[in-house]
Amino acid sequence: MTRALEACRNIADLRALARRRMPAPIFHYVDGGAEDEVTLRRNTQAFEDYELEPEYAVDVSAIDTSTTILGQQLDWPVVAAPTGLLGLLHRDGEIGVARALARSGSVFTQSCMSNVTIEDVGAVPGAKMLQAYTFRDRGLTREFIARGREAGFVALCLTFDVPVPGMRERDLLYGLTVPPRLSIGSLLDFALHPRWSLRYLSGPPLRIANVAHRIAEGTSDLSSIIQFVTNQYDPSATWDDAAEMIGYWDGPVAIKGVMTPGDAKRAAAAGASAIVVSNHGGRQLDGAAATIDRLAPVVDAVGGDLEVILDGGIRRGSHVIKALALGARACMAGRAFLYGLGAGGEAGVDRACTILHQQIRRSMALSGVVRTADITRERVSWRRPARPV
């Protein structure tokens, strides 16, 4: 591990290092959210509205951070959220994140929008989940599902919060659009990051590997492929389609993008085994609530029938403890691992895992809980804003 990575004390330090290491358009692709980014900011800020309730004089000499989700035993309760185009951040890309998560004792979720194939990630040792959308071409979604099963993925994650793509205005500003419209400033920024640019130029060309075979010869540049995939988001997909895909996978399925008790119940009725309370990291509907604020009502509605995963805004171990206290079995994190990847490739993701896992262990000890199952709702209270005088 490099000295720069070792010097990172927390996820915010990894973010700062990633910002220095990556050209601005790439950093903002990762860091940005939709429109005014209110939901993006609230996802993390809202954790401050919950306060932990420690109890002392408990023997916390043997902390156990393990949990189970979708039939998998995890050594610690954070799995990697599905995130697309990781080859843009670092040459280690999806394979690096999958390897680091497996080494940490947790699970990587591969986005179907990855730069490497389902089979490439399937060959990495350890349990992996595969994420898919119900594309307009349902045959393509069924193909991903069949390939995922064949490649040994342990669960399917179906994302339902992209009926249409959200509007990430930072991508417009920096020209990361289809086709790319890089400003002089953005181009200069690539030139100012020669290490990133050299790695990019000397590596294999970037592609959305799982759909490359569907693109006509001669139009296989990344921008045409992204255009093809963008046209695949299906605004007409409904719970019937979810039920059909769940039946097709025939194994544990998590529905990602649930924000209300009503949708949680519909996911259960469709046959899901888990739901991910998620607003896509604030990248879809700006103005949606912070996910931690929606967790307890969802757990109260379906917690007995479904496993609940909290996704969005996780930057600290204490955030994970609060989510578990409100009824999540585990959390998903996206950017926390991506900052690690941008800061230092696979070693940077190792660092992100170590930081988060250590923070969880320490927060558990300081709260007086030994096992994740002991993190009950009594361990957290809502900090009511002071009454205005």
Ligand SMILES: Cc1cc2nc3c(=O)[nH]c(=O)nc-3n(C[C@H](O)[C@H](O)[C@H](O)COP(=O)(O)O)c2cc1C
């Ligand atoms: C760069 C980036 C790409 C993403 N790509 C996908 C994707 O392909 N599929 C998906 O379901 N979610 C995608 N997401 C959303 C994440 O799965 C997750 O919901 C979000 O990152 C959680 O918020 P956090 O980054 O604050 O942890 C993406 C998020 C980011 C930051």
